[in-house]
Amino acid sequence: MESVGNIFMYFIIALAIIVFSVLTVTTRKILRSATYLLFVLFATALLYFQMDYEFLGAVQIAVYAGGIVVLFVFSILLTHRPGEKADALSSQRRWLGLSAAVLGVAACGYALLSYGKFCTAQITKDGALEIHELGKLLLSTDKFGYLLPFEAVSVLLLACIIGGVVIARRR
Amino acid sequence: MDLTLLMYLIPSLIMFGCGVYGFLTRKNMIAIMISLELMLNSIDINFVVFNRFLFPDQYEGMFFTLFAIAIAAAETAVALAIIINVFRAVKNVDINEITKLKF
């Protein structure tokens, strides 16, 4: 039996995710869309916190909310006049998109419900990971060590830095 | 009332549906990128949730998400750089106007 606070918390997060997700894709002002995305990402970070993955939640906030959304905002400001509104969608386009989304969600939902004997699983034990434990795993070469992907990502990031500079440079 | 796995997957699924819808209907390339981020985020949640509920002794899902976030950041940076470059060239970010790559 979960604590009431936890359940309450869950509902707030789930509601925020659903509402802000929908708003993100329906608002006609692009800057607002980015802001709603930020809220979705915050809600996700809260979800991670609730599941005791504090480090992951922190990364989610730092990278997504602090980095990516800022990037979005910058590029929006670079490419749009303030207050500009997107054109209204044609109904055909909307229905096409909606049907695709609903069909996809329905298929996944059906799959979840029909095969999900694990759907009723609950959190049974404390899953918190000490931060120094995590650091060791990240730089370990053991069976559950992650040094190789860690290094690969570092190279990828370097490549992205160079690529971003080269692509965005004014010629 | 118990908080089950399914209860966490449903918001994630809806988030993914929103991402699909946005991706298919938006004309602005940056908005499309935002929808893409939504989808990616929902997948991240799935990884974490499965990890936490089914295999609490291991951390593969968590680490996978960690790396996915890093890669998503990189991908977004490059994509936005390209979009800005395209904007510089054609003064437009409308996906329907930029069809130079077709045959």
Next chain:
Amino acid sequence: MPLSFSIAVIAIPLLMFLFLGLAGVKMGRKLTGVLGVIAMGVTTVIAYGVALTYFFDSSYIVDGVRKAVIVWNPDWLSFAKDYVVRMGIAIDPIAAMMLVVITTISFMVHLYSLGYMSDHHGNPEKGFQRFYADLALFTFSMLGLVVATNLFQIFVFFEMVGVSSYLLIGFYYHSPAAIHASKKAFIVTRLADLFFLLGIMILGYYTKSFDFFGQNGLTGICDSQEAAQSAISMAGGATFMGCSVMAWALTFIFIGGAGKSAMYPLHIWLPDAMEGPTPVSALIHAATMVVAGVFLVARLFPLYVIEQGAMEIICVVGAFTAFYAAAIACVQSDIKRALAFSTISQIAFMMTSLAVSSANGALIEIHGGYGLGYMASMFHLFTHAMFKALLFLCAGAIIHAVHSNENSDMHGLHKYMPITSIAFLIGCLAIAGIPPFAGFWSKDEILVACYEKGLGWGLWMSAVAGMTAFYMFRIYFLIFHWKEHKVHTEHKPADQVWTMTLPLIILSVVSVVAGFVPMHDLVTWDGKELHTQLNWTVAGSSVGIACVGIALAFVMYFKENALPSKMKNAFSGLWEAAYHRFYMDELYQFITHKVIFKAICVPIAWFDRKFIDGFMNLMADATSQAAYGIRRLQSGSIQGYVYLYLIGALAIAVVGMVCVLM
């Protein structure tokens, strides 16, 4: 000097080729040339040391037989356990003699080229360093050929000699004539080498060995008469089209040699090869490479002795070529071409001599005429290399002085170039066979050998010897006498610089004394000493006929007169035919262009174009048409793609679910 020094004889030219070829451009012309000459000089000294040791150290003679020595013979290709191709150095009498010949001529040519190649019509010669690198490559290949321990190695170096000859003939690569000549030489000799390879394969298939000389308890095919006999009998009497397979193999190998040695009808490349620089002609196309074929037959002589059929073919081809080339040489106006045909004729002498060597019959028991032809052939190879190189180097000096190859631009040069004139005269006397010059001794032995085979052969070769005297002195008188030289105002012809004159003097001396080398003691086919004596009848008659030839040339060409043109008009048909080399080139042209190209190449090309290419084009067209058909799918709308992708994903999901549910 131990025989292992012969490794250095091979190695130095190879290293010089690599060094001069790679670093020559950076070094400058003078240094390159001097370095090449010095390296070649060192090689020559070592080669002389090796040869003298081999010939005069009695430890190499066992039971009165001079044994071949294998200096170095590592495995190269191992096909099977006891079927190995080796690559190494073997010294036997002919190899030692050839080492001397090659290094001497090569050294002379290296020295001579310092002067000859220094300028080209007054301008500095381009590619001077390349020339020296190629010379070193050629020397290396030729040395590797003569010391080969097995047939395969000979073949490899045969090809390398061909390549370096190709490079040197085409030295003036900006001149179309030189390019054509080099291609012609390469293709003709390649064609012959194809037969050579066939011969090697047949021989190797039956004898299971490529080695000439035994080593580590194995016997080589040329070790002794018994070894050769057993090698031949390994074919087990297998025949092909009525002849034994060994006769076929040996004939094919002879064809390979005939290509390099310019025997009729594969001689057509040699006159054209004169497009190369004259020192090259002296080295490659007079003294060394063209005798590779003779050397090859001599090397396999124990086998040829047994297969008389192959010997008969060589004999006929040689005798005919000797006459044919001599006839052409009588009317050529280009000095180098005339010398080239003279070379062909003299090499044919050597071939014939080898071939008549076995005339006296069954096997070794009869000693006299048996080894004589072989010895005479090698002797003539030795002396001919010296005086023909001399003649070519003289020709080079003359060409350098008057800037022309034609007789008509020379005339009366004796007054201006006395040293060259005397050297040329010595060369002519040597080749004509006047005692005591070198050619007399060797040619006399050849004629004796021919008379021993039969009176007809002897008379025929004597007649050719007379023609030799005639055409050589015709050339000599036309160049140096005939009439006063028309002196051009800008420069008078004169003897050339010392680097060019010194080799002439040295080779003149050698041409005088080379006949006194006791070749019959040193170079015999079975390693035993051969006791010969001067056959006064043959010697007297050959000197007589040579004198007749010289006298005839003197009458016709010493002073300007109308006799030659009268003769030309009287026998105009014959003269024209000989001048055009009896239309052999035209015949080849006809066969290759009209017959082979039209009948074989054109249909093959048609098939290639229509069927092979057609199939490929069909595939390409089908692909491109299909691509054009479906390219509309590529609308450029990214969301369209995603939509399709989504539909696909959903379809797969639905199919999966249906499958699971059922």
